[in-house]
Amino acid sequence: MTNQQAQARIAELTTELNAHNHKYYVLSEPSISDFEFDKKLEELMALEAQFPELLSSESPSQRVGGTVTKDFPTVKHQYPMMSLGNSYSKEEMQEFMARITKALEREVEYVCELKFDGVAIGIRYADGKMTQAITRGDGVQGDEITANIRTIRSLPLQAKGNEFPKEFEVRGEVYFPRDKFDQLNRDREEIGEPLYANPRNTASGTLKSQDSAVVASRGLDCFLYAAMADERIADTHYDGLLKLKEWGFKVSEHMRLCKSAEEVFAFLEKWDTERHNLGFEIDGVVIKVNSLDDQDELGFTAKSPRWAIAYKFASEQAITRLNEVTYQVGRTGAITPVANLEPVLLAGTTVKRASLHNADQIAKLDLHSGDMVQVEKGGEIIPKIVGVDVAQRAANAVPVQYIQTCPECATELVRSEDEAKHFCPNELGCPPQIKGRMEHFISRKAMNIDGLGAETIDQLYEAGLITNVADLYELTYDQVIALDRMADVSTQKLINGIEASKAIAFPRVLFGIGIRFVGETVAKKLAKHFKNIDALMAASEEELIAVDEIGGRIAESVLKFFADERNQRIIQRLKEHGLQLEVAESNELTSNVLEGKSFVVSGVFSQFSRDEIKAAVEQHGGKNISSISKKTDYVLAGDKMGPSKLQKAEELGIPIISEEDFLLMIGG
Numbered sequence: 001m002t003n004q005q006a007q008a009r010i011a012e013l014t015t016e017l018n019a020h021n022h023k024y025y026v027l028s029e030p031s032i033s034d035f036e037f038d039k040k041l042e043e044l045m046a047l048e049a050q051f052p053e054l055l056s057s058e059s060p061s062q063r064v065g066g067t068v069t070k071d072f073p074t075v076k077h078q079y080p081m082m083s084l085g086n087s088y089s090k091e092e093m094q095e096f097m098a099r100i101t102k103a104l105e106r107e108v109e110y111v112c113e114l115k116f117d118g119v120a121i122g123i124r125y126a127d128g129k130m131t132q133a134i135t136r137g138d139g140v141q142g143d144e145i146t147a148n149i150r151t152i153r154s155l156p157l158q159a160k161g162n163e164f165p166k167e168f169e170v171r172g173e174v175y176f177p178r179d180k181f182d183q184l185n186r187d188r189e190e191i192g193e194p195l196y197a198n199p200r201n202t203a204s205g206t207l208k209s210q211d212s213a214v215v216a217s218r219g220l221d222c223f224l225y226a227a228m229a230d231e232r233i234a235d236t237h238y239d240g241l242l243k244l245k246e247w248g249f250k251v252s253e254h255m256r257l258c259k260s261a262e263e264v265f266a267f268l269e270k271w272d273t274e275r276h277n278l279g280f281e282i283d284g285v286v287i288k289v290n291s292l293d294d295q296d297e298l299g300f301t302a303k304s305p306r307w308a309i310a311y312k313f314a315s316e317q318a319i320t321r322l323n324e325v326t327y328q329v330g331r332t333g334a335i336t337p338v339a340n341l342e343p344v345l346l347a348g349t350t351v352k353r354a355s356l357h358n359a360d361q362i363a364k365l366d367l368h369s370g371d372m373v374q375v376e377k378g379g380e381i382i383p384k385i386v387g388v389d390v391a392q393r394a395a396n397a398v399p400v401q402y403i404q405t406c407p408e409c410a411t412e413l414v415r416s417e418d419e420a421k422h423f424c425p426n427e428l429g430c431p432p433q434i435k436g437r438m439e440h441f442i443s444r445k446a447m448n449i450d451g452l453g454a455e456t457i458d459q460l461y462e463a464g465l466i467t468n469v470a471d472l473y474e475l476t477y478d479q480v481i482a483l484d485r486m487a488d489v490s491t492q493k494l495i496n497g498i499e500a501s502k503a504i505a506f507p508r509v510l511f512g513i514g515i516r517f518v519g520e521t522v523a524k525k526l527a528k529h530f531k532n533i534d535a536l537m538a539a540s541e542e543e544l545i546a547v548d549e550i551g552g553r554i555a556e557s558v559l560k561f562f563a564d565e566r567n568q569r570i571i572q573r574l575k576e577h578g579l580q581l582e583v584a585e586s587n588e589l590t591s592n593v594l595e596g597k598s599f600v601v602s603g604v605f606s607q608f609s610r611d612e613i614k615a616a617v618e619q620h621g622g623k624n625i626s627s628i629s630k631k632t633d634y635v636l637a638g639d640k641m642g643p644s645k646l647q648k649a650e651e652l653g654i655p656i657i658s659e660e661d662f663l664l665m666i667g668g
């Protein structure tokens with residue numbers, strides 16, 4: 001066979017196999033036997049093996065997986081991935097529709113869909129080819145799991161026809177079909193492996209598998225419920241779904257266009273009972289305004305669209321025994337009581353603990369030790385106790401007594417009038433508070449220190465090496481490498497990460513030091529207003545309150561923090577270690593031009609010090625990393641950069657830029 005003949009035959013087989021895949025996995029109407037399908041697939045694979053240059057990534061042979069991904073890169077969503085507001089009753093649904101009628105001053109049509117209980121995914125297509133699949137993550141960025149998503153057979157690697165935008169994204173839910181899940185557990189039972197608890201968590205775990213062949217073997221599936229592109233795809237949501245279907249995507253047949261509130265309610269009621277007869281799990285239904293013009297007019301709140309809402313089915317409940325109440329101490333010293341329960345199966349998972357929120361909650365439930373309690377799994381991950389069966393209470397049962405002293409450091413707890421929670425006031429002496437503050441300091445949105453995590457903080461603390469954030473900057477290589485599980489590379493990475501954090505801009509340092517009520521936004525406001533830490537520390541209550549959006553509660557907390565000499569000493573030491581405790585002059589020029597880009601800064605520069613350059617990277621939205629890897633976007637090289645770094649950058653094909661190139665990049 002010539003190359004040309006092979007090309008023609010491969011094209012023919014690809015078209016046929018794609019069509020059969022679509023019939024089988026999307027339409028559930030197979031037209032050939034599995035045997036015939038396999039024969040064709042084998043023929044295709046044999047040709048691709050013989051003519052490797054003809055193998056395309058959209059080939060149906062590429063569904064079996066085999067790609068191994070070590071870690072999944074974090075990628076920014078082109079369109080943010082929002083979530084839905086929830087409602088739990090017909091009254092709330094009625095209110096939702098009333099709000100819409102009021103805002104638009106007329107009745108509108110709704111599309112009702114099932115709310116699939118799986119893992120949200122955004123999949124990008126260019127020229128109809130699947131290019132990238134990203135998990136929801138925090139809505140702004142997620143993990144890229146393209147290789148794993150490509151194994152889902154109902155998802156086209158190449159969209160059907162040619163009536164689609166050059167670039168578009170589909171949104172949907174990856175789920176574990178019930179029969180596939182049950183089969184998986186039967187197989188596991190046979191080989192004596194522990195069983196998986198529920199389809200959703202297993203789908204989520206499967207998608208994070210490093211080996212796409214494992215994903216392929218599991219039989220995940222995916223329903224799509226939205227398509228987006230820079231241009232409009234249709235004028236209504238419903239027509240958009242029909243377009244998705246035309247392009248070969250799997251859209252649930254159970255969506256309905258509803259012209260009245262009655263039709264919406266009929267849909268809710270039907271699925272409240274019918275849901276148990278589906279081949280997959282749903283946790284509610286979703287109601288969306290049909291017209292896209294209307295959707296645009298209604299807009300979004302910070303988190304979710306005003307034109308859609310989820311109606312969640314009543315949560316499942318179970319009765320079990322309360323064994324004991326224990327107490328957790330958080331970073332801020334807040335005490336959270338936890339109910340330790342006799343393990344009970346609830347909505348597919350074994351529940352052993354439930355949160356009790358605060359002392360009032362315990363009093364309200366009138367909890368007694370050994371009580372039979374009603375646990376419920378609602379929208380939250382952690383189940384809660386919603387009631388007590390008093391009839392089953394033993395005559396001699398004693399009420400649960402809220403603790404008076406901290407379970408970690410024995411300090412007497414306090415509770416101010418306007419707080420629901422008790423607090424341990426021993427901020428600087430209570431271990432979980434000390435560790436929690438350091439964990440907060442190194443976290444992604446604060447100092448973002450590479451190579452350092454909660455576990456290492458724990459080890460360093462236990463070894464007596466750190467008790468506050470300033471201590472981090474005095475750690476030596478020898479101290480760190482002496483810890484368990486620390487090798488040369490990880491130690492160096494940690495030390496470099498700490499060093500690199502000295503370039504982090506002032507607002508993030510201020511957020512990182514963990515003043516109560518000073519979150520990211522407040523830290524930015526305070527930094528912008530006071531320009532440096534000395535001015536902030538010297539500010540009076542009036543001066544603090546004069547800042548936009550800073551109220552009495554925050555002002556009081558800031559004053560209290562800086563009044564403590566121990567905190568003053570920590571700040572002094574951070575200053576001595578060269579952290580950014582003032583807004584850099586050039587801060588006036590901050591931008592996001594380097595967003596998502598990571599830099600390794602190395603060598604000696606002519607116009608700026610290395611720390612100034614690193615600060616500039618941060619100010620323009622970039623990230624400093626200490627060592628060169630595949631993830632590095634640029635190496636910013638000054639004089640006397642080490643030859644091994646240079647060589648590594650060249651090997652990995654990472655652009656090496658000069659000080660001048662960099663200044664051009666940031667528009668300086």
Ligand code: IVH
Binds near residue numbers: 225305
């Ligand atoms: S629409 C702007 N439709 O529910 C939000 N979401 O919080 C658009 N989900 O994890 C979401 N079925 O993946 C929509 N038919 C459906 C859905 C659905 C399940 C999930 C979604 C996300 C959560 C929404």
